[in-house]
Amino acid sequence: MKLYIDTSIFGGYFEQEFQLWNRKLVEEILDDEHTAIVSDIIPPKADQPTAENLNFLSYG
Numbered sequence: 001m002k003l004y005i006d007t008s009i010f011g012g013y014f015e016q017e018f019q020l021w022n023r024k025l026v027e028e029i030l031d032d033e034h035t036a037i038v039s040d041i042i043p044p045k046a047d048q049p050t051a052e053n054l055n056f057l058s059y060g
Helices: 008-012 014-029 051-057
Strands: 002-005 033-040
Touching: 002 014, 008 014
Parallel strands: 002 033
Antiparallel strands: none
């Protein structure tokens, strides 16, 4: 399944409140169960990503 991934997925991957569902989704994407589509339009708050998010985005 093709999924449009919002930038909040990246941040939620590291937040305890959202980790369970976000990590499961990311694992499914990495296992080729889904295709992630990420917009090249980045909201203003994402202009300065955290080190965790940069590592996450450069994975693979």
